[in-house]
Amino acid sequence: MKSMGVDVLEMSRRRHGELVVVSLAGEVDLDNVSQVRQCLNEAAATPEPRLVVDLSALTFIDTTGLGVLVRMLASLRDRNGTMALVAPDGQVLRRLRRTNLAPLFPIYDTLSQALA
Numbered sequence: 001m002k003s004m005g006v007d008v009l010e011m012s013r014r015r016h017g018e019l020v021v022v023s024l025a026g027e028v029d030l031d032n033v034s035q036v037r038q039c040l041n042e043a044a045a046t047p048e049p050r051l052v053v054d055l056s057a058l059t060f061i062d063t064t065g066l067g068v069l070v071r072m073l074a075s076l077r078d079r080n081g082t083m084a085l086v087a088p089d090g091q092v093l094r095r096l097r098r099t100n101l102a103p104l105f106p107i108y109d110t111l112s113q114a115l116a
Helices: 033-043 063-078 091-098 111-115
Strands: 010-016 019-028 050-061 082-086
Touching (some): 019 063, 019 111, 033 063, 063 082, 082 111
Parallel strands (some): 019 050, 050 082
Antiparallel strands (some): 010 019
16 A cells, blocks of 8 residues: 555564465555554564565565564574565565675575475
């Protein structure tokens, strides 16, 4: 959905076997990062959660959004959980690389690769 030419965030969550896939589309920024945090927390509300966060339809993520991903990863690791990202070559992957956060996560080009 677009509002005044700006991408609005869309989120979905579904189970795939033992994994929970969270898909984000549009933009993640200061205005909606609390919704992303809540969605990820709900997705991780299981013992030893295993998340795949699909960022392939994300057009923008700011530092607050990146911070949520890093904090979620730390929280999951504390509970023997895991988190992988789907981030094909584009703005989101470049931002992860520029901020030196890419090495923290397993990053896949496609959702099917992340689920294999």
